[in-house]
Amino acid sequence: MTIDPLFVLEMIGTAVFAISGALAASRAKMDIFGxxxxxxxxxxxxxxxxxxxxxxxxxxxxxxxxxxxVAVLAAVGVYFFADRPGFRLTLLTWMDAAGLALFAVLGTEIALNAGVTVFIxxxxxxxxxxxxxxxxDIICNEIPLVLSGEVYATAAFVASIAYILALRAGTPDTVSLGIGxxxxxxxxxVGIIFHLKFPRVGHDNQA
Amino acid sequence: MTIDPLFVLEMIGTAVFAISGALAASRAKMDIFGxxxxxxxxxxxxxxxxxxxxxxxxxxxxxxxxxxxVAVLAAVGVYFFADRPGFRLTLLTWMDAAGLALFAVLGTEIALNAGVTVFIxxxxxxxxxxxxxxxxDIICNEIPLVLSGEVYATAAFVASIAYILALRAGTPDTVSLGIGxxxxxxxxxVGIIFHLKFPRVGHDNQA
Amino acid sequence: MTIDPLFVLEMIGTAVFAISGALAASRAKMDIFGxxxxxxxxxxxxxxxxxxxxxxxxxxxxxxxxxxxVAVLAAVGVYFFADRPGFRLTLLTWMDAAGLALFAVLGTEIALNAGVTVFIxxxxxxxxxxxxxxxxDIICNEIPLVLSGEVYATAAFVASIAYILALRAGTPDTVSLGIGxxxxxxxxxVGIIFHLKFPRVGHDNQA
Known part of the structure; x- marks a missing residue:
């Protein structure tokens, strides 16, 4: 029996994003089905x-x-073991970061295999x-992380570009996935740790 | 001419969920197209x-x-006849409860007929x-009922399971739909009346 | 080379709606990928x-x-040139109005060509x-314009009806699109300028 590295990455991405959702549910005090x-x-x-x-x-x-x-198991696991306020938001942020990078690369690969242009x-x-x-985040009425002001969509963009550049350089697909x-x-x-912000426009005066 | 009981249930579910939406529109003071x-x-x-x-x-x-x-007729009916503040939120909650149970069972049946696994x-x-x-609820910027803390997703889960168990016990499909x-x-x-809450994790200290 | 007027309208609609999104991003102080x-x-x-x-x-x-x-170019353009608070909300409202009318008519035409009923x-x-x-609007945690209380969904409705009536009267498709x-x-x-409101139900007493 061989293990498909792509499938393993998908399962990891699914689990970490599911954990981020369950932690959000914990912060909103939902029940196990929630x-x-x-x-x-x-x-x-x-x-x-x-x-x-x-x-x-x-x-x-x-x-x-x-x-x-995998998603439901991750939810049940968080429900029974991860009730540690003060720790939840930090873990949610990092699980979300891992899921973001994994899914940006996997989404790019699947789209390429479906025959779309590199741009799309x-x-x-x-x-x-x-x-x-x-x-x-919208369901939980929280400000979406993508609007946090920190480097976020940019990280997904870098993951996708890095994967494509590695592929173009002749790197095997599995290695390219990892690089991305x-x-x-x-x-x-870097964005989370240093609260790094890209140049943004807009003022405090909202209008 | 025979009447398909499945179609009748679908129309009832459509009407009650449409009424819940129109009542939300009334609370948000929208016009008739809204x-x-x-x-x-x-x-x-x-x-x-x-x-x-x-x-x-x-x-x-x-x-x-x-x-x-049916949905538009329900919306027009609520627009002209149901402007009774204080009554609206209660009616919305109960219409939503009926729609929730109906659509959980109908969704399960249609998915089974499409050949997916019982789990899915x-x-x-x-x-x-x-x-x-x-x-x-999100459009109206309200806290979704699913996050109300009361038994909600659980009720849909019970409806779906009850329907499947009734089917497995040899009950005719129409009767099984009703049981679910x-x-x-x-x-x-029970959740609405007694404000019953499942064991939930989380503390007031949100973090 | 001939230019398809339908395609031109689509590109204009895409650009104006993209500008409205970029202006919302500016109000939320996002980075260029946001x-x-x-x-x-x-x-x-x-x-x-x-x-x-x-x-x-x-x-x-x-x-x-x-x-x-076109959408990304519009976003980049707004990012570099349109940081003028106080001006943004007005421009967003008018770009949204143009996009609303264009997409209501284009959506109706494409649905008709797909063979659905006039009602649908x-x-x-x-x-x-x-x-x-x-x-x-939901992503930016703003009250959606459709809930602004002003004539909004109504305008899309009028655009769609006017297009269909013009077609029925024998007007060529391109001209009918323009009329709609x-x-x-x-x-x-008229709704934006005069803050015109359709009869609405509901009271300040929210319940």
Whole structure:
């Protein structure tokens, strides 16, 4: 039996994004079914949108129970073991960072395999990586992390570009995937640790 | 002419969820077209997502005007007759409860007929029942009922499970549908009346 | 080389809705990638939903880079040149009005060409025109313009009806498109300028 490294990355991405959703559910004091629903949003939401716009039906989690099962298991695990206020927001931020980098690279790869242009593939990698977490945050009435002012969509962009550049340089797909994930996670990590902000426009005077 | 009991349940579910949307529009003081748009969100939103992820195109309300017509009629009816503040939130809550139980069971049945696993069918019944109302509440900038802290997603889960267990026990499909709806509505009703809460994690100290 | 007037209208609609998204990003003080993501939501969101429910796959922007390119260019332009607080909200409102009228008419035409009934075509024109901007506003945690209390969904409705009536009267398609856009924009403009409000129900006493 061989293990598909792509599938392993997908399961890790699903689990970490599901944990981020469950931690958000914990902060909103939901019950165990609420944890499961909120874990599923970031875990399968972005990929569902990716499959839909590409016309890949039924979407990926319908014919393989693993995705939903991993997300629900992650939710149940957080429900019973992770009730540690003060620790939750930090863990949510880092799980989200890992999921962001993983899904940006995986989204780009799947879009490329579906035959779209490089331009659209990058845009799909970034958007689908961002969308799941955005839905999670909107449901919880929190300011989405993508609006945090820190480097966020940028990290997904770097992950997607790094993966494509590595591929173009002749690097094997599996290694390229890893390079993309590490590059994206590194950028987001720098943003979290140093509260690094890109030049932004706008003033405090909101109008 | 025979009447399809499944279609009758669908129309009832569409009407009660549309009424819940129109009542939310009334609370937000929208005009008659706003009422219609907001009534359509819960009335056809969940089923649209269900059809999309299963790859059933065009989605159910494109080829049969009844769904949109019933939702718009319900919106117009609420617009002219239901302006009774103090009464609206209570009615919205109960219409939403009925729609939740109906759509959880119908979503499970349609998913099973599309050939997905029981695990995915339950998950789709619950998620699609919850999604329409969640969109309605998010648009109105209200805390979604699913986050109310009361038994909510749980009721959809019970409706879906009860329907499947009744089917497995050899009960005819129509009767099983009724059993599922009654079970789910009863659980949600107990939650509403007694403000019953499942064990939840989390503290007041939000972090 | 001939220029398709329909395509020109689509590009204008895409650009103005993208500008509205970028202006919302400016108000939320996002970075340049945030501008791009938020510009894409209204620019391609409504049409994506339209294509999905009609079963047209892959959706329109996958095989033609123009839509995403125009939206990103508009976002970059706003990022570098439009940082003028006090001016932004006014411009956002008018760009949104133009996009609303354009997309209501285009959505109606595409739905009619897909063979749906007139009733569903109008409903799809209105809903898809409204949805993109609604997503943009929800992400920014602003009250959606559709809930502003001013004539909004109504303008999309008028645009869609005017286009269909013009077609029925034997007017060529291109001219009918123009009539619909002008009618819808005029209604929305009157709503913005005079703060015109349709009869609405509801009291200050929110319950």
């Amino acid at each position: 944890f499961s629903v909120l874990a599923l949003m970031p875990a399968v939401g972005g990929g569902t949108m990716r499959d839909i716009v590409l016309g890949r039906f039924p979407v990926f989690w319908i014919e393989n129970n693993s995705y939903v099962a 593939a990058i845009m799909m990698g970034v958007t689908t990586a961002v969308i799941g977490g955005m839905i999670r 994930v590490i590059a994206g996670f590194a950028v987001r990590a | 009422f219609s748009v907001l009534a359509l969100m819960p009335a056809v939103g969940g089923g649209t997502m269900r059809d999309i992820v299963l790859g059933r195109f065009p989605v159910f309300w494109i080829e049969n005007n009844s769904y949109v017509a 069918a339950i998950m789709m019944g619950v998620t699609t029942a919850v999604i329409g109302g969640m969109i309605r 709806v009654i079970a789910g509505f009863a659980v949600r009703a | 501008f791009s993501v938020l510009a894409l939501m209204p620019a391609v969101g409504g049409g994506t939903m339209r294509d999905i429910v009609l079963g047209r796959f892959p959706v329109f922007w996958i095989e033609n880079n123009s839509y995403v390119a 075509a109008i409903m799809m024109g209105v809903t898809t025109a409204v949805i993109g901007g609604m997503i943009r 856009v002008i009618a819808g924009f005029a209604v929305r403009a």
